[in-house]
Amino acid sequence: MKNLLPLILPLTALAACQAKEDTASDTDKSEVAFASTYAPQASPDMLLKNAKIIDGVSNEIREGDILISEGRISYVGSGSIPEGIKQIDVDGRFVTPGIIDIHSHLGNYPSPGVQANGDGNEVTSPITSEVFAEHGVWPQDPGFDEALQGGVTTLHILPGSANLFGGRGVTLRNMPSHTVQGMKFPNAPYTLKMACGENPKRVYGSKGGPGSRMGNVAGYRKNWIKAAAYKVKRDKGGDYDRDLQLETLADVLDGKILVQMHCYRADEMIQILDIAKEFDYKVTTFHHAVEAYKIGPELAASDTCAAMWADWGAFKMESFDYINENVPFVHAAGACAMIHSDDPNNVQRLNQEVAKTWADGNRAGLNISKAEAWKWLSTNPAKALGILEETGTLEEGKRADIVIWDGDPFSTYGRPSTVMLDGAILFDRKTGLKPMSDFRLGYSDLSGDLK
Amino acid sequence: MRALLITSALVFVAPSAFAQTLFLDNATVVDANGAQSQMDIILKDGNIRQRGAEIPAPAGADTVTGAWVTPGLFASMSSLGLTDIGSTGPGNDVSSETSKTNVSERAVDSFNPRSIHIPNVRQSGVTHALVAPRSGGNSIFAGTGAIVSLTGEFDSVLKSDAFVMVDLGETGTIRAGGSRAAAMAQLRAAIYDADGFFKRYANDPTGGDVLSRQDALAFNRATRGDIPMVVRVNRAADIMRLIDIKQTSKSLDIIIVGAAEAWEVADALAKNNIRVIIDPLENLPSAFESVGARLDNVAFLEKAGVDYAIANLSSLGVTKPAALAQHAGNAVVHGLTWSQAFSAISSTPSSWFGVDDSTTVVWDGDPLEITSASISMSIDGESQAMTSRQKALRDRYNPTNPDKRQLKYR
Numbered sequence: 001m002k003n004l005l006p007l008i009l010p011l012t013a014l015a016a017c018q019a020k021e022d023t024a025s026d027t028d029k030s031e032v033a034f035a036s037t038y039a040p041q042a043s044p045d046m047l048l049k050n051a052k053i054i055d056g057v058s059n060e061i062r063e064g065d066i067l068i069s070e071g072r073i074s075y076v077g078s079g080s081i082p083e084g085i086k087q088i089d090v091d092g093r094f095v096t097p098g099i100i101d102i103h104s105h106l107g108n109y110p111s112p113g114v115q116a117n118g119d120g121n122e123v124t125s126p127i128t129s130e131v132f133a134e135h136g137v138w139p140q141d142p143g144f145d146e147a148l149q150g151g152v153t154t155l156h157i158l159p160g161s162a163n164l165f166g167g168r169g170v171t172l173r174n175m176p177s178h179t180v181q182g183m184k185f186p187n188a189p190y191t192l193k194m195a196c197g198e199n200p201k202r203v204y205g206s207k208g209g210p211g212s213r214m215g216n217v218a219g220y221r222k223n224w225i226k227a228a229a230y231k232v233k234r235d236k237g238g239d240y241d242r243d244l245q246l247e248t249l250a251d252v253l254d255g256k257i258l259v260q261m262h263c264y265r266a267d268e269m270i271q272i273l274d275i276a277k278e279f280d281y282k283v284t285t286f287h288h289a290v291e292a293y294k295i296g297p298e299l300a301a302s303d304t305c306a307a308m309w310a311d312w313g314a315f316k317m318e319s320f321d322y323i324n325e326n327v328p329f330v331h332a333a334g335a336c337a338m339i340h341s342d343d344p345n346n347v348q349r350l351n352q353e354v355a356k357t358w359a360d361g362n363r364a365g366l367n368i369s370k371a372e373a374w375k376w377l378s379t380n381p382a383k384a385l386g387i388l389e390e391t392g393t394l395e396e397g398k399r400a401d402i403v404i405w406d407g408d409p410f411s412t413y414g415r416p417s418t419v420m421l422d423g424a425i426l427f428d429r430k431t432g433l434k435p436m437s438d439f440r441l442g443y444s445d446l447s448g449d450l451k
Numbered sequence: 452m453r454a455l456l457i458t459s460a461l462v463f464v465a466p467s468a469f470a471q472t473l474f475l476d477n478a479t480v481v482d483a484n485g486a487q488s489q490m491d492i493i494l495k496d497g498n499i500r501q502r503g504a505e506i507p508a509p510a511g512a513d514t515v516t517g518a519w520v521t522p523g524l525f526a527s528m529s530s531l532g533l534t535d536i537g538s539t540g541p542g543n544d545v546s547s548e549t550s551k552t553n554v555s556e557r558a559v560d561s562f563n564p565r566s567i568h569i570p571n572v573r574q575s576g577v578t579h580a581l582v583a584p585r586s587g588g589n590s591i592f593a594g595t596g597a598i599v600s601l602t603g604e605f606d607s608v609l610k611s612d613a614f615v616m617v618d619l620g621e622t623g624t625i626r627a628g629g630s631r632a633a634a635m636a637q638l639r640a641a642i643y644d645a646d647g648f649f650k651r652y653a654n655d656p657t658g659g660d661v662l663s664r665q666d667a668l669a670f671n672r673a674t675r676g677d678i679p680m681v682v683r684v685n686r687a688a689d690i691m692r693l694i695d696i697k698q699t700s701k702s703l704d705i706i707i708v709g710a711a712e713a714w715e716v717a718d719a720l721a722k723n724n725i726r727v728i729i730d731p732l733e734n735l736p737s738a739f740e741s742v743g744a745r746l747d748n749v750a751f752l753e754k755a756g757v758d759y760a761i762a763n764l765s766s767l768g769v770t771k772p773a774a775l776a777q778h779a780g781n782a783v784v785h786g787l788t789w790s791q792a793f794s795a796i797s798s799t800p801s802s803w804f805g806v807d808d809s810t811t812v813v814w815d816g817d818p819l820e821i822t823s824a825s826i827s828m829s830i831d832g833e834s835q836a837m838t839s840r841q842k843a844l845r846d847r848y849n850p851t852n853p854d855k856r857q858l859k860y861r
Contacts, residue, residue: 112736112737112742113737142735146735311773313770314535314537314571317538323848324845329849332851345735356821359821364845412780440736443743
């Protein structure tokens with residue numbers, strides 16, 4: 001097996017990708033299309049004082065200050081305060097990294113859930129690796145604004161799971177914007193959505209296949225063979241016909257695109273890891289992974305992450321073996337575990353989902369600290385999206401994506417009071433600062449306040 | 452983290468509270484109205500044997516500190532016992548698409564007390580549930596629902612014909628053929644059929660306008676007001692139209708479910724004695740019928756004096772009631788008092804359906820706190836097993852399990 005794709009693309013490599021834009025040959029055009037226009041909101045440098053810090057790195061909750069300079073974290077701890085800097089006394093409250101939801105359909109299955117806006121899945125062929133989730137994202141989905149109030153600063157929007165190869169996923173900053181380019185996480189790698197199990201065979205069983213898990217596997221392998229041939233052609237250089245479908249797959253083989261795979265059953269995930277070995281690519285994350293707790297050691301050994309719910313299950317056969325301790329059990333096996341929502345409502349309370357599964361894990365005999373369990377909310381999703389060098393923890397040099405909490409984030413009664421992206425406050429409960437999508441306008445005039 | 456001072460034997464082997472004496476040191480006891488008090492309690496086989504300010508711990512008892520003792524939770528909307536998995540096919544009796552009957556389809560005939568999800572959900576402190584069918588085909592009538600306890604026993608159905616379930620709003624519109632007007636016309640005609648049952652069908656089995664004779668007979672109980680008519684509806688305007696029907700057919704006892712925009716018409720609901728089952732986490736304009744959804748919806752109902760219960764109405768299937776306490780906890784965050792929120796998942800819906808089973812649930816902390824869990828339960832004096840298929844899977848695959856035999860032999 002060849003060297004695995006580093007989960008974190010070195011920034012230098014990303015910079016190199018950008019540099020290529022200047023000499024746009026035919027092949028390089030794919031890298032300039034739909035470029036991010038994301039820009040942080042202006043914000044003064046500031047010091048968050050007297051914080052109870054969960055930094056997403058260490059296993060302890062620390063007391064201290066966080067200095068934000070030019071939208072980045074410039075130190076965490078306690079030190080001398082620069083002259084004239086704005087200070088916010090957090091008064092001993094919890095301060096955490098912004099939450100990252102690695103499995104969201106905000107924007108591509110938006111509210112209101114009318115068919116006209118249901119652009120999350122190209123259900124026309126089992127192989128649609130040519131489509132991009134971002135082309136189906138409606139930036140006016142009111143769900144983005146609500147997720148922000150739940151402390152979510154970064155989201156990964158995926159195509160749906162009807163297809164073996166569903167298309168490219170996109171990582172978004174949860175920045176209020178009227179274009180998707182304005183939300184795109186600068187330099188974040190693309191991802192490829194793939195799906196195991198019931199969905200592809202159910203959807204395509206009567207439309208030419210696959211009609212079984214056998215057909216699913218044959219479909220993956222046939223297309224990896226094509227992709228490998230395409231890659232050989234592309235690597236040679238010179239003239240060749242661009243193929244959007246195979247371009248995505250060849251980019252996976254080149255390690256530029258991270259595979260995010262919908263897969264529930266333990267036995268099936270192991271089959272997929274075998275296919276990845278056969279074709280020399282990496283599965284970065286299994287999504288839903290309801291049976292991941294059965295194969296924790298195998299996930300750890302192959303450096304494969306699992307993104308899971310706290311307690312969802314029994315809504316289909318492949319989710320029948322759900323347990324409430326899935327996330328902590330996978331974590332205890334030494335694998336990269338994380339929470340995900342796949343839901344516009346749950347994304348608003350991912351901290352509660354983690355608190356629930358964390359408590360159940362400890363009740364089952366584990367001994368996981370809150371500071372360690374926090375990694376399921378930001379650190380591990382950042383790693384699995386290839387953006388850990390930029391966000392996911394409170395460390396020097398990273399984007400100041402920060403949540404200040406009212407109360408304990410590991411409690412039903414604790415919720416975000418202030419949410420920052422790049423050091424700019426985008427939500428503040430006390431002042432009432434919050435974004436509102438175009439869709440809410442007019443309707444909101446009908447709402448009264450509770451007197 | 453909060454200390455869980457339960458003996459390790461309880462944690463891992465999980466023998467439940469069977470044949471076990473628990474000493475609850477300085478427990479928080481919640482009464483039927485949601486009021487809290489502190490006391491020591493001796494619990495045997497899930498039932499309270501002694502309570503008082505300072506009781507000495509009995510010999511051989513497991514001591515639990517920080518415990519809460521409450522009545523059991525009531526899931527005021529569920530499909531428990533109607534389905535094994537969410538997908539369609541045999542094993543899912545939640546709705547019928549092509550049947551020729553509607554109101555007379557009784558959830559009790561589909562209900563399986565042995566469903567694996569009943570013990571799964573019971574672990575979350577839920578002792579009772581409303582079991583409701585969903586509409587299918589071209590009728591707004593889903594059928595007749597039941598009230599059950601979660602003992603898993605064959606005698607666990609407390610009321611087999613507890614209410615008639617109706618879908619209005621966007622779902623009802625689809626059922627009725629494409630418009631709200633069609634759905635309301637179907638409802639009015641059905642009320643007329645059922646009200647005039649003895650006259651209309653006496654000599655002619657096809658005497659009704661929209662209901663067959665057996666469906667009209669089944670609906671007659673609701674139109675007489677003997678059992679409630681439970682209606683799924685969200686838009687404020689739709690709720691007002693339903694209130695209009697109530698003003699014409701005064702004997703109808705209406706409970707609305709969903710009610711995303713109920714806050715807009717809270718006073719009218721209170722005035723017309725219409726009760727509400729609400730999900731306090733619904734805040735997205737997930738459809739045009741719920742563009743006014745907001746997190747403090749339930750607080751408006753409380754203020755207006757509406758009688759309401761809290762449920763988990765999210766899109767997920769049969770296991771939804773497991774998140775009941777989490778929903779009530781969030782209602783506290785959004786404007787209810789603790790006791791109001793707790794009553795809305797226990798005594799309020801129990802009283803609606805006349806459930807008077809005595810229930811005792813012991814929790815290792817505040818039941819509305821997401822990190823708490825139930826550790827003991829009794830229903831009508833019977834200790835309930837705190838075991839489930841979920842917990843059996845958990846124990847088999849627990850990384851701290853000292854049993855190193857091959858998994859299938861554990």
